[in-house]
Amino acid sequence: QSALTQPASVSGSPGQSITISCTGTSSDVGRYNYVSWYQQYPGKAPKLMIFDVTNRPSGVSSRFSGSKSGNTASLTISGLQAEDEAEYYCNSYTSANAYVFGTGTKVTVL
Amino acid sequence: QVQLVQSGAEVKRPGSSVKVSCKASGVTFRTQPITWVRQAPGQGLEWMGGIIPLFGTANYAQKFQGRVTITTDDSTTTAYMELPSLTFEDTAVYYCVGEVGGPYYFDYWGQGTLVTVSS
Numbered sequence: 001q002s003a004l005t006q007p008a009s010v011s012g013s014p015g016q017s018i019t020i021s022c023t024g025t026s027s028d029v030g031r032y033n034y035v036s037w038y039q040q041y042p043g044k045a046p047k048l049m050i051f052d053v054t055n056r057p058s059g060v061s062s063r064f065s066g067s068k069s070g071n072t073a074s075l076t077i078s079g080l081q082a083e084d085e086a087e088y089y090c091n092s093y094t095s096a097n098a099y100v101f102g103t104g105t106k107v108t109v110l
Numbered sequence: 111q112v113q114l115v116q117s118g119a120e121v122k123r124p125g126s127s128v129k130v131s132c133k134a135s136g137v138t139f140r141t142q143p144i145t146w147v148r149q150a151p152g153q154g155l156e157w158m159g160g161i162i163p164l165f166g167t168a169n170y171a172q173k174f175q176g177r178v179t180i181t182t183d184d185s186t187t188t189a190y191m192e193l194p195s196l197t198f199e200d201t202a203v204y205y206c207v208g209e210v211g212g213p214y215y216f217d218y219w220g221q222g223t224l225v226t227v228s229s
Contacts, residue, residue: 001172003154034214038155045205045222046155051215089155093214097169099145104154 004029004090004102011108012080020105022073022090028100030071034093037066037075039086046089050075077107085109112136114206114220121226127194130223132206139187140164143209145216146180146191150202158204161189196227 005023012018022029022037029035035053038046048057050066053073063078073092077084090102117131134142145160159170161180168180179192189206204225208218 032214036215038216040155045219046216047219048215048217051212051217057211057217091155091157091216096172098171099157099160101147101155101157 001094001096001098001100004092004100006088006090006102006105008103009106009108011110012077013110014080014082016080017076017078018080018107020075020077020088020090020107022075022092022102024071024073024092024100026071027096028092028094029068029073031095032093033068035066035068035073036091037064038089038091040089041086049088080109082109112208112210112218114208114218116204116206116220116223119224119226121228122196124197124227124229126196127192128196128200128225129190129192130204130206130225132189132191132220134187134189134208137187137208137210139182140184143213144180144182144189145207145209146178147205147207147216148202149205149222150199153202158191163189193225196225198227201225201227 033053037050040046053068054066065076088105113135115133140163146158161168163182182189203222205222206220207216211217
């Protein structure tokens with residue numbers, strides 16, 4: 001199972017919106033609405049930001065939103081803030097009754 | 111509240127094995143899916159496998175099939191991940207993770223256990 005494909009880096013200025021893509025296959029992202037997104041600061045455990053493609057856990061800012069089209073899922077961060085600078089990973093359930101993470105995207109706030 | 115507390119950092123020789131523990135509290139342990147994820151230094155997250163204690167049978171990523179063993183002990187609400195025949199490439203932080211709010215996503219993470227393989 002190959003990792004889902006994410007851009008290595010995305011950057012934006014404070015207040016702008018950015019979108020991170022996560023491309024899989026018809027056996028994972030394209031087949032199930034079980035895509036989740038995680039934020040990770042250096043040296044810390046990841047934190048769940050989005051689950052089931054579009055849902056936000058309690059406590060996660062509404063500036064974070066998720067979507068999916070075909071084999072590609074996306075995470076959008078609106079009103080970018082300095083605290084959003086982190087690594088972001090997508091994850092999908094797969095037809096092999098397994099999970100696969102994305103390659104990770106470093107978000108930089110300019 | 112939900113807590114997943116892992117065992118401490120380990121330094122191992124190549125060819126030896128490591129067993130990392132994960133003590134769960136605040137959950138109904140027997141029906142709580144527990145997953146193991148690892149992250150090599152400077153690298154991304156990698157799903158290793160998972161288990162539901164009630165069923166007792168773990169499923170593993172193809173890469174780790176036949177190598178890693180995930181088990182649970184209901185009496186102590188503890189999950190374990192054992193990795194034999196360690197190589198330098200197994201140096202990583204190993205996380206135990208709970209799917210507490212629902213299936214198919216990982217909402218509670220342990221603090222991570224650094225396993226260093228060094229000669």
